[in-house]
Amino acid sequence: MINKVLKTNTNIFLASKIGADPNPNGKIPIKLAQRPEDLRKSIENNLRSLGLDAGPSMVSPEGNQVVDIDDQMATMIDFRNEGKIGAIGLSGVTLDVFKRAVPAEIAAVQNVYSLISREFERLLVACSDHKVAWIPFFPFGGNVPGWPKVSEHQEVIKIAQRLSLTPSQVGLSWLLQHAPNIFLIPETANIEHLQENINVSSIVLDDTAIANLNDLAGISN
Template sequence: MTSADTPSTDVTAAGAPRPGGPGPLAGRTVSRIGYGAMQLSRLHDDRKAGVALLRRAVELGVDHIDTAQFYGDGFVNDLIREAIRPQDDVLVVSKVGADPDPDGPLPLRPAQRPEQLRASVEANLTALGVDRVPVVNLRRLDAGPGLRAEGDQVVDLDDQLAVLTGLRDEGKIGAIGLSGVTYDVLHRALPAGIVCVQNAYSLVSRADEELLRLCAAEGIAWVPFFPLGGAFPGRPKVTEEPAVLAAARSLGRTPSQVGLAWLLRHAEHVLLIPGTADTGHLEENIAAGTVALDEATRTALDAVPSRSAPIPLD
């Protein structure tokens, strides 16, 4: 779903200004605000709306979409196949490491074994209708939130990287990323050529600051999920922080936009993939790229404490 060349780093192939500006990912330039497709599964009964939302994202300058075959048990990838055209030059990033478990508590189950990783890549290729997935993230289960590996799902990193590098050599994936990992795991994986890391990270949850700095030093994109916190009950929410609320009032923006803008300004290698199933919310997220934070506001936001709470696993 990518073409050979992007006409300009200042605009996307669709001619739209890049929301958040340009940033590097897997050897090419993308908009620093992309789109996380997980919530498209909520539109299972309104396929037309899902396609329209993806088309609107492209019109607004999104050319980096994050997905997974286990989102909606293939429904989301099927929507992407229908909505995204080769000429859009969209970098589609998928992930492996879990399979759908609709009746389970999360509703996912670990799929960490090498043969499961290969099967998941093959399923992504079929669902997306492509010969190569540009980037595939290995969703390790070393760090929360969510799933934990047990039994035969506890798999050595080297065995997992072996199958992914093999798939890369075969041309079925373009590059390898990691998700849900610790500093030590990323350090071990560096020789495999990691292009991005996805961990839970936000203004109120910055435990991975050392990992973020390692990514910066190695030229690896940092792609936080749950960028506004609050993904599980009891977890802190960026949009409830007094400093964020004060900044939003002062700037005439929403608290969500302030939280996303802080991430963009916090480090140059941050790429955002906020998700939504609502077009109005999509437009609001994209507009976060235009939020200017003055020095006093940034100082106040930087002073917000990083907090964590126990993460429920069921």
């Protein structure tokens, strides 16, 4: 589908992820592909499927899939130098890994993060300091069994009712106002929810709402 769109509109910035490949018949529908040769194969496969010549199960690396970040960055830099990718991004990384990767000129980091899931706050600050985009996945929370949902938090519901917003809009608006380098990728298969998400770009939470939401995780106002 993306291949067809690219043929009629070249003014598109496309970000894709590698490091895991489809495994439809496995217990987990993806399998790790972390090694440099796996990364190269994934890049080439992506370019082929996109028709470009120039070109949520959570898993953790183990066994021979545990690869040093320096080796991975060397491979990604080669891809960039070859013109196969335009920039390098990281996903699911720690602050220490990010610091080691910074010399490779990282463009973006994508980690789990939301109004009620802020364990990577220090990493977000580091990204902001280095002018690296922060792309929170699961921005609504709750995508893994047992994880809390932004829309079910009582303080979020209360603020949403006061401001005539949906709880999800409150969660997304807080993200946009929390840091200048945050870019949103909220999922939806519903047109009404898509419009709600788009409307967030014009919403500005008041100081009282921001202070109360910051207090949920003890962030200084």
